Amino acid sequence: GGGTGFIGTALTQLLKARGHEVMLVSRKPGPDRITWDELDTSGLPHCDAAVNLAGENILNPLRRWNESFQKEVLNSRLETTQILARAINKAPQPPQAWVLVTGV
Numbered sequence: 001g002g003g004t005g006f007i008g009t010a011l012t013q014l015l016k017a018r019g020h021e022v023m024l025v026s027r028k029p030g031p032d033r034i035t036w037d038e039l040d041t042s043g044l045p046h047c048d049a050a051v052n053l054a055g056e057n058i059l060n061p062l063r064r065w066n067e068s069f070q071k072e073v074l075n076s077r078l079e080t081t082q083i084l085a086r087a088i089n090k091a092p093q094p095p096q097a098w099v100l101v102t103g104v
Contacts, residue, residue: 001024001025001026001036001051001052001053001054001080001084002051002052002053002054002055002080003022003024003025003026003051003053004024004026005053005054005057007053007101008024008051008053011051011053012024023045023047025039025052025054025080025084036079036080036083039083039084039087040083040086040087043087043090043091044084044087044088044090044091044094044095046091046093047095048095048096048097049095049096049097049098049099050084050088050095050097050098050099051098051099051100051101052080052081052084052098052099052100052101052102053101054076054077054080055073055076055077055080055102056069056072056073056076056077058073077102081100081102084098
């Protein structure tokens with residue numbers, strides 16, 4: 001999750017350069033991607049590790065730091081973590097590692 005963000009893009013490039021296959025979990029479908037909804041309903045594809053870097057950008061210069069935005073930031077991290085945790089918990093063969101980074 002969060003593979004198209006600042007850190008996720010660099011991590012994806014590094015992993016691919018080292019010969020790893022990378023599947024992104026994203027809001028938008030596409031090649032080598034599954035959506036958060038698909039992950040929640042269909043489960044986690046077989047993988048060795050799961051990395052979640054997803055979350056609303058807290059440094060968004062177009063957003064004011066107010067109560068509403070703070071809730072969006074928190075929920076964007078909690079919801080993706082909960083979806084991924086459920087998927088890992090239900091996986092017939094869970095990944096050997098789970099990495100979670102929730103802030104800049």
